[in-house]
Amino acid sequence: MIRQATKSDLPNILNIYNDAILNTTAVYTYTPQTLESREIWFEQKAKNSEPIFIYEIHGEAVAFATYGAFRDWPAYQYTIEHSIYVNKLHRGKGIASQLLKKIINHVQDEGYKTLIAGIDATNDDSIYLHKKFNFQHSGTIQNAGYKFDKWLDLAFYQLDLSK
Numbered sequence: 001m002i003r004q005a006t007k008s009d010l011p012n013i014l015n016i017y018n019d020a021i022l023n024t025t026a027v028y029t030y031t032p033q034t035l036e037s038r039e040i041w042f043e044q045k046a047k048n049s050e051p052i053f054i055y056e057i058h059g060e061a062v063a064f065a066t067y068g069a070f071r072d073w074p075a076y077q078y079t080i081e082h083s084i085y086v087n088k089l090h091r092g093k094g095i096a097s098q099l100l101k102k103i104i105n106h107v108q109d110e111g112y113k114t115l116i117a118g119i120d121a122t123n124d125d126s127i128y129l130h131k132k133f134n135f136q137h138s139g140t141i142q143n144a145g146y147k148f149d150k151w152l153d154l155a156f157y158q159l160d161l162s163k
Helices: 007-023 035-047 095-109 124-132
Strands: 002-004 052-057 060-069 079-086 114-120 136-147 150-160
Touching: 002 095, 007 035, 007 052, 007 060, 007 079, 052 095, 060 095, 079 095, 095 114, 095 124, 114 124, 124 150
Parallel strands: 079 114
Antiparallel strands: 002 052, 052 060, 060 079, 114 150, 136 150
Protein backbone atom coordinates (compact mmCIF):
# COMPACT_ATOMS: atom_id res chain seq x y z
CA MET A 1 0.00 0.00 0.00
CA ILE A 2 1.23 3.49 -0.86
CA ARG A 3 0.58 6.37 1.51
CA GLN A 4 2.04 9.67 2.65
CA ALA A 5 4.93 9.39 5.08
CA THR A 6 4.57 10.39 8.70
CA LYS A 7 7.26 11.19 11.25
CA SER A 8 6.88 7.67 12.64
CA ASP A 9 8.25 6.36 9.30
CA LEU A 10 11.53 8.23 9.68
CA PRO A 11 13.48 5.40 11.38
CA ASN A 12 12.66 3.05 8.47
CA ILE A 13 13.37 5.78 5.91
CA LEU A 14 16.69 6.41 7.65
CA ASN A 15 17.64 2.73 7.56
CA ILE A 16 16.76 2.41 3.86
CA TYR A 17 18.65 5.58 2.95
CA ASN A 18 21.71 4.78 5.05
CA ASP A 19 21.94 1.32 3.50
CA ALA A 20 21.99 3.01 0.08
CA ILE A 21 24.73 5.39 1.25
CA LEU A 22 26.92 2.69 2.76
CA ASN A 23 26.45 -0.12 0.25
CA THR A 24 25.49 1.28 -3.15
CA THR A 25 26.28 4.03 -5.63
CA ALA A 26 22.65 5.15 -5.67
CA VAL A 27 23.64 8.07 -3.42
CA TYR A 28 26.85 9.97 -4.09
CA THR A 29 27.70 10.65 -0.47
CA TYR A 30 29.76 8.86 2.15
CA THR A 31 28.35 9.71 5.56
CA PRO A 32 25.22 8.06 6.96
CA GLN A 33 22.44 10.41 7.99
CA THR A 34 21.14 10.80 11.53
CA LEU A 35 17.55 10.68 12.67
CA GLU A 36 17.83 14.39 13.45
CA SER A 37 18.95 15.18 9.88
CA ARG A 38 16.06 13.12 8.47
CA GLU A 39 13.64 15.02 10.72
CA ILE A 40 14.94 18.31 9.32
CA TRP A 41 14.63 16.88 5.79
CA PHE A 42 11.06 15.74 6.54
CA GLU A 43 10.08 19.20 7.81
CA GLN A 44 11.66 20.90 4.79
CA LYS A 45 9.77 18.59 2.44
CA ALA A 46 6.52 19.48 4.21
CA LYS A 47 7.33 23.20 4.07
CA ASN A 48 8.01 22.94 0.31
CA SER A 49 4.86 20.85 -0.33
CA GLU A 50 7.05 18.00 -1.60
CA PRO A 51 5.38 14.75 -0.56
CA ILE A 52 7.18 11.66 0.63
CA PHE A 53 5.37 8.50 -0.42
CA ILE A 54 5.81 5.29 1.53
CA TYR A 55 5.26 1.75 0.36
CA GLU A 56 4.04 -0.14 3.39
CA ILE A 57 3.92 -3.89 4.02
CA HIS A 58 2.32 -5.15 7.26
CA GLY A 59 2.57 -1.69 8.82
CA GLU A 60 6.25 -1.23 7.96
CA ALA A 61 7.65 1.32 5.50
CA VAL A 62 9.81 -0.75 3.13
CA ALA A 63 10.37 1.90 0.44
CA PHE A 64 9.96 5.61 -0.12
CA ALA A 65 9.84 8.07 -2.99
CA THR A 66 9.91 11.83 -3.14
CA TYR A 67 10.78 14.69 -5.43
CA GLY A 68 12.21 18.17 -5.20
CA ALA A 69 13.48 21.10 -7.18
CA PHE A 70 15.87 20.23 -9.99
CA ARG A 71 17.65 23.57 -9.59
CA ASP A 72 16.92 26.55 -7.34
CA TRP A 73 16.50 29.20 -10.04
CA PRO A 74 12.94 30.29 -10.89
CA ALA A 75 13.04 29.32 -14.57
CA TYR A 76 13.39 25.66 -13.48
CA GLN A 77 10.13 25.72 -11.52
CA TYR A 78 8.43 23.23 -13.85
CA THR A 79 11.26 20.69 -13.76
CA ILE A 80 11.71 18.40 -10.78
CA GLU A 81 13.96 15.50 -9.81
CA HIS A 82 12.74 12.42 -8.00
CA SER A 83 14.24 9.67 -5.87
CA ILE A 84 13.08 6.16 -5.02
CA TYR A 85 14.68 3.89 -2.43
CA VAL A 86 13.59 0.33 -1.62
CA ASN A 87 14.72 -1.78 1.33
CA LYS A 88 17.17 -4.36 -0.02
CA LEU A 89 14.97 -7.21 1.28
CA HIS A 90 12.05 -6.00 -0.85
CA ARG A 91 13.71 -5.25 -4.18
CA GLY A 92 12.56 -7.01 -7.33
CA LYS A 93 8.91 -7.10 -6.26
CA GLY A 94 7.59 -4.21 -8.36
CA ILE A 95 7.55 -1.75 -5.48
CA ALA A 96 9.72 0.83 -7.26
CA SER A 97 7.41 0.65 -10.29
CA GLN A 98 4.38 1.38 -8.15
CA LEU A 99 6.12 4.30 -6.44
CA LEU A 100 7.33 5.73 -9.75
CA LYS A 101 3.81 5.53 -11.17
CA LYS A 102 2.55 7.36 -8.06
CA ILE A 103 5.19 10.08 -8.46
CA ILE A 104 4.43 10.52 -12.18
CA ASN A 105 0.68 10.81 -11.61
CA HIS A 106 1.16 13.21 -8.72
CA VAL A 107 3.55 15.57 -10.49
CA GLN A 108 1.40 15.60 -13.64
CA ASP A 109 -1.55 16.65 -11.48
CA GLU A 110 0.63 19.38 -9.97
CA GLY A 111 1.37 20.82 -13.43
CA TYR A 112 5.06 20.01 -13.78
CA LYS A 113 6.52 19.70 -17.29
CA THR A 114 9.66 17.56 -16.87
CA LEU A 115 10.59 14.82 -14.40
CA ILE A 116 14.31 14.10 -14.02
CA ALA A 117 16.12 11.02 -12.71
CA GLY A 118 19.83 11.19 -11.93
CA ILE A 119 21.01 7.56 -11.95
CA ASP A 120 24.44 6.03 -11.45
CA ALA A 121 25.29 4.75 -14.93
CA THR A 122 25.94 1.23 -13.60
CA ASN A 123 22.52 0.96 -11.92
CA ASP A 124 20.95 -1.22 -14.59
CA ASP A 125 17.81 -1.94 -12.56
CA SER A 126 16.99 1.74 -12.13
CA ILE A 127 17.74 2.51 -15.77
CA TYR A 128 15.47 -0.35 -16.86
CA LEU A 129 12.71 0.91 -14.55
CA HIS A 130 12.86 4.42 -15.96
CA LYS A 131 12.96 3.25 -19.58
CA LYS A 132 9.88 1.11 -18.86
CA PHE A 133 8.08 4.35 -17.96
CA ASN A 134 9.30 6.08 -21.17
CA PHE A 135 12.05 8.17 -19.63
CA GLN A 136 14.59 9.19 -22.28
CA HIS A 137 18.33 9.28 -21.71
CA SER A 138 19.32 12.93 -21.89
CA GLY A 139 23.04 12.68 -21.14
CA THR A 140 25.75 11.32 -18.89
CA ILE A 141 28.29 13.22 -16.84
CA GLN A 142 31.49 11.19 -16.88
CA ASN A 143 33.42 10.95 -13.60
CA ALA A 144 30.76 12.93 -11.75
CA GLY A 145 31.47 11.25 -8.43
CA TYR A 146 34.01 9.14 -6.60
CA LYS A 147 32.98 6.35 -4.25
CA PHE A 148 34.24 2.89 -3.31
CA ASP A 149 37.63 3.70 -4.87
CA LYS A 150 36.24 4.29 -8.35
CA TRP A 151 34.96 7.11 -10.53
CA LEU A 152 31.21 7.17 -11.12
CA ASP A 153 29.27 8.34 -14.16
CA LEU A 154 25.91 10.01 -13.58
CA ALA A 155 23.25 9.35 -16.23
CA PHE A 156 20.28 11.67 -16.55
CA TYR A 157 16.89 10.46 -17.73
CA GLN A 158 13.88 12.67 -18.28
CA LEU A 159 10.17 12.24 -18.81
CA ASP A 160 8.07 14.79 -20.69
CA LEU A 161 4.99 15.04 -18.48
CA SER A 162 2.92 16.90 -21.09
CA LYS A 163 2.52 13.79 -23.27
